[in-house]
Amino acid sequence: MISRRAFLGASAAAATFPLWGREIASAATPDTVQVAFDDKSGSGATYAYVTGTTPDNRLVILKADGTPYYPPSPSAPQTPLAEDCAIPVKSLAQVSVPKMSGARIYVVTDAKLDFFVNPGPAMVHPSFANTADPNHDRNWSFSEFTFNDDVLFANISYVDFVAIPMGLHLTTTGSGDQTVPGLPAGSLGPISDALVAQGGPWAELVDAGPDGKPLRALSAEHRADRFAGYFDDYIGSVWEKYAGTDLTIDTQVPGLGKFSGRVGSEGKLTFSNGESFTKPATEDVWSCNSGPFALKDGDTQARKAFVPRLAAALNRTTLLDNPNQPDGEDPARFYRNAVTNHYARIVHGKLPDNRGYAFPYDDVSPGPDFSGAVQAGDPDTLTITINALR
Template sequence: MSDYRESEYETQEPVNDGEYYEQEATEEPLEVAPVEEEPVEEPVEEEPVEEGSAEDEPANEEDAPCEEGSGEEDRSLESGGLEITLENRTNADQVFAYITGQLIDEGNRVCFIKADGKTPYVPEKEDITEVGSEVPVDCAIRLGGTGETVTVTIPHIAGGRIWFSLDQELTFKLNPGPAIAEPSVTNTSDPNTNTSWGFCEFTYTKDCLYANISYVDFVSLPISMSLTTESGEVQSVAGLYQDGLQSVVDGIRSLEDECPDWQDLIVESDGKPIRVLSPNNVRVMHGGKKFEGYYDEYVDACWSKYRAQPLIVDTQASYGVLEGWVNDDDLLRFEGHGTFSKPSTGDIFSCSTNCFRDNKEAMGPLTARISAALNRSTLLTNDMQPTNEQVSEFYTHPVTNHYSRLVHLANADGRGYAFPYDDVPAPGDVDQSGFVTGKPQAFAVCIG
């Protein structure tokens, strides 16, 4: 979901990511605008919204969650809720799962699913008076050892996440609001720092389930999912190879001579890699002092090209196909809609700061498609975005989002949100964002 315009369902207003303990670093000292949560162009959220936020509309309107009123069988609470099968395929002796989100049928109040896998725990405002309050009930769902499965039942939830951790329980806190303070990969004082954990995202309404694998913030554990819709269609996202994390680590280490800052993405515990952070998060943690100027020459070349010829962008929305030119003021102008100044490396990795901050009207799909083309390094070679895009041409320029490139290579089907607008499609080619959606008959999520 568009970690994130994450994508998507990543941005939940009531959720505080790592805000108990120390305040996390932000890009404010560097950027004019703060980093938003996971643009990803996804549904509600955000549906989880992307940094996205990008919590606006999906990059591709066809990928939005199902509309209500399909008239099919209702799998809401009245019919018992949605059953989800969780399976441990890791070698860990114990895997802990957690489910968080916002209860759609109760005014989007934040909630956990308790350890029994079916009962919602809804923090009451009057009970949470201090920042960093303990969660008073057990919400760790134990999957057991290798090959064990557990069936959980959820009500209608927006901005949902299914979290997994190996061998150690995760620590969540509660803040006034109430709000959930989630585990954070950018807060070095977070108690979960040395724990191996990950998550997938979902939104479940009475007519539809939308779920995706998100790497917008970091990559760690192999998580896969399979959805069988009521029509019998089976959709799946394969997730990381078993050695996927190590392959990303090896790829990052090979970039040391090209740009040493890439090495800061690797996070180790006891001498072993446990996750690889996105370059945007590394910049946030270092006050914007990493990757400075990395994209500058590439952006300069793009601006020179579109000073001489138009950039054609299909918004894949009601705004249709728009034409942009770089004018004498050095702004990329889409007449009647808005302009883009030259983006910095930070703007490109975040997809949501400075020139990419305006998501109103046509500027939303324009921002998504231009920032996606820059992360994939196709803006210079393809002047018809995303119409002429081909997945095989993504990340082929030496200046590119190598994190995203390596993450896609490490996934068995090449899919999974690796930056906020990774759901911008290459028409007719393989979806990159790694989502499933439809009226659910059965839904399974596997770890490992």
Template sequence: MVSRRSFVTAAGALAAAAASSPLWASSITPRAAAAGASLPVSLANNSGSGTVYAYISGSDSTGWPGFVTPDGRFQRLPSPSAVLTPAPDYAIALGASGSPATTFTLQDYVIGGRVWFSVGKKIQFFVNPPGGGGGVPGLVQPGFTSSDPNWLTNWTFCEFTYNSANLYANISYVDMVALPVSMATTGSGGNQSVSPLPAGALASIASGLQAQAAADGAPWNQLVATDASGAVLRVLAPAHSPTDFGGYWNSYLDRVWSYYQSHPLTINGQGSIGSYTGTVSGDTLVFSGLNTNGVPFTKPSAVDIFGCASGPLYNSGGDARGAVAARLAAALNRSSLLVSGGNNQPDGVQPSGYYTDAITNHYARLVHKYATIGYAFPYDDVGPTGAAPVDGHIQDGAPTSWTITLGPGAGSGSTPPPSGGTGAYSTIQAESYSAQSGTQTESCTDTGGGQDVGYVSNGDWLKYQAVDFGSTSPLQFVARLASGAPAGVSGAIQVRIDSAGGTKIAEIDYGSSGGWQNWQTVPANVTTRVTGVHDVYLTFASGSTADFVNINWFTFTK
């Protein structure tokens, strides 16, 4: 397995080093067909904002950094003589939200690339002078500290490499969660797509980390970056935390080291690496027959665990120690070493056993709760042999088109909201909520595919901001529902306005439909007149603590 590592060159206080190409860029297995240096690219704005800029950065085949210009050509960066210098402006201004995509043909290969989007203002890039006698300048990209000049800019990115072997592109949350990006391709691999971060997920992850900080006193809330108004811009991965997590992991590590003093731990390096079994001797986890290259497996620090690349979790590459280190790092982030099957990593523990300890990587826990795809730490690709990958990537040996969208849209795998998006009499996708509590999104097999909102139980709610009912009150509320709840479990879907405890205007009482993807369209009368613009809340009430309903979409009718 290949880790979708973090490869941002952080600007910090503008004293950053040159950006390097991602490791995965050189380790992709070529397909039979070869991609030519001619790829139609579309950049779409579905963000809701009228001011959006895109950038495409990367390196050419010699490793020289640069940007793709609006005509699809790769432009090498100039090399400054001695000081950090602002990069030329290679922003590609996109049309208003919902307007036709900006299109061009990418006419050069780009290695270790990123497609960036920013809303409201441009991103500031810088160029470092060549260092170490290599003669190649360094591109300084947006970083993860408040001293970075892009800190209050709302930006995001996806990663890619386009070479003679293929186009490989992925969405990752190893560095942060921010504005949603989706992708779609056509080509020899068929039609492929990667879904964006679901609506409301960024806010849910942020609020979850703030609640976790209040619960355990660790600085999870410091990972939430906001603008001057308090709106969430991005949520940083703990490897980029502005506040040291100190001894956060110590009590968990003490328990692990104590347990494996008298119990064997087996780690399957997978592939051709083989398995290694060890126990704790003194303060060191020792695996029989494993050459640790002079770096023993002692107790790691919080920095080591979150970054998966330092101290005892130093990864020496594609050898046996590297494979063991990667799987040990994954098990620590997931706190899966003391659960049932935890002595057999990674095969002994299924994802349902991850993040169940009070001490865990709560950022990763929340990312996987609210995002459908995407790595949350560097070795999140480690999993039981044969398990489906959790990353969001596309790969095509001979691509014929590539669309990258800011916001929900092409590549999202879901039906986009109708024009206007907040009209009460249009179809409102359940996953387009602006806030929620207690629910999760999941893949949907209903007509149109995409996602539904599931795992709904008593006390949960969904908020849909600024729904316009116009001057005429609706007669009915209509929802697309499914349920695989056991016999005797049912509940109410209540429609309220302006708050979760606001005036109830409609209610559907619902039991099992025979399956969580066995969909039914269910109407209910609107019992209280409502006109104008209101926040609409779907609240859920049940006499049971069990999940009782999934919802795909809803609308109102006159």
């Protein structure tokens, strides 16, 4: 079982659930997988970049002709790539990708992206948050993937922002095709309008491009200073409730089972196995990876299961109403509290199949797949559909 957090290298490798109903072929994966591009952006030029880390821990990025390039460690930070690594998808619509982890497939329209390398070497990825980054005002987005000896795992992520709508389609040699349509073409405008209509700090999540039109919509984590104390009252109500009644967490890990806990007089939510959590702050809910939700090497398998389920229920504001997490969770009841993750609510409301990560643990589920991921042990071709921004 692989989760988005696992392929990102987080310590929550056992934290989420498998993609229900799918079996991963046990044979070793091929040496390479084909990545194809279906360009429906309507742009004059579209480029892709594929970069990650090889199994022997080397930085790799494909060159413009689709062949691998292994950047050497530079003598100074922010050294531009020595090779042209912009794949022109209108003329090179398919490339052969070797095994790599923590990887991304970037797409950009009507311009190229600037990539830099720091000593190490370490890739300096384009920034959507730093207005001084040369890529900030360009129209780009990415999908995430890992490809190793066991599996190809790829997902659509809106954890950071919404920009170019993209979809995924995975063909295999025998286990069946998988599709995640992602956001439809032109989704950014309605999402931006809904955030503005929500009012308050939500309107500040819309980033405009040089033409004054929405270029991307950010998750609340990236405007955390505008949301100080946002979840405090809700979290306080949760803590008050579970001081007097049990909260049960189903780890969904075979052989591990369920654990119940209560908030004690010292203010910690403590479970029957001794794992305890201090009261999280708003920023911990947005990030899912700070304060009591920060995971580290050596944490128990149970804690690695508790964290995503608590963080997901807080983002969806179902923790107060449902004391059996995530059993019985109903997507129709997500985000119904007035104080909730409205970014996730709005994004999911535009997804045709409700599948896509709008926060890091958006794959927590009692059964239905909300994750926006494809995975297979016998991958053949991963196709990235690039839809129009507007």
